[in-house]
Amino acid sequence: MINLASIRSHEIFSTVAVGFLAYKVWRLQPQRETAQTILKGIVNTLTNKSRYYYGHSKRVMLISKCICDALDINGRDRENILDAAYLHDIGKIRVDLALLDKPDKLTETEWETMRKHPLVGYDILKDFGIHADVLAMVLYHHENFDGTGYPLQLNGGNIPLGARIIRVADAIDAMGSDRAYRKALPFDVINEELRKCVDTQFDPDIVAKATNGLNKRIRLILAQGRV
Ligand SMILES: [Fe+2]
Ligand SMILES: [Fe+2]
Structure with a gap:
């Protein structure tokens, strides 16, 4: 269980992500009133949101x-991937905003x-x-295709x-x-950076779909984020 008292306002990165979490818990928990009370507490603690991270999750x-469309992923699998994509960085709640926005190179x-x-x-x-598949995608969204990622160095x-889809989508938005x-x-x-990192960081099939077939849609999403 989350210790609400330990969540400081400057650690908070996304009101929207937690609001989304509140909705999912409300939908999934049998004791809805209890779940809502807990999540209201979390949402009320989120007084200092970071605009960048709000936009990033979405x-x-x-x-x-877009990538799910290209790979023809539908139904519950698609729903889980989109849930995980929205929540993938929820763990950054515990990272200082000053560290997230640090302009210099991070120390080890x-x-x-x-x-x-x-x-x-x-x-x-x-x-x-939360569904076990969503949990796994959140846990593995920084694994690299060649096994050099984290936390468990899974590969291929x-x-x-x-998680491989979110890895590519995350990198596209970061860049x-x-x-x-x-x-x-x-x-x-x-596009060039994605191609360079095929087989090392990214699944080549996903990169091919993301960079060759979906440029217009993805460019539009990125362009809207820059407004
Ligand atoms: Fe992340
Ligand atoms: Fe991210």
Whole structure:
């Protein structure tokens, strides 16, 4: 169970993500009143949201939706992937906003903190009756196709398909958005970076679908985020 007292306002990154979580818990928990009370407490604690992370969750979900369309993923699998895409960075609640927005290179200790967020997210969500497939996608969304990611260094087909999709969508949005240390990259540079990292970071089939067939839709999603 989350200790509400330990959640400080400056650690909070997304009111929308937690509001979404509240909805899912309301839908899934048999004791709805209890769940709502808990989640109201969480939402009320979220007084200092980060606009960047709000947009990030939604865009990663929308880009994942484009990839699901290209791969013809439908039904419950699709719903789970989109839920996980929306919630993938929930574990960053426990990372200082100052660290998330740090304009300089992170120290090794800071990286260690950042690398914990998939596990923290999994730990938060598992207490709320979230579907096991969604939990796995949140846990593995930073695994690399060649086994060099984190937290468990899974590789290839051992990484759930949804996590591989979110990995690509997450990278597209990260490159396509302003950061504290750089401006958003141009679309052709993003495409080039994706191609360079095929087989290492990303599933080649997903990159082919994302970069070759969906440019217009994904560019539109990124462009709307820049307004
Ligand atoms: Fe992440
Ligand atoms: Fe992310």
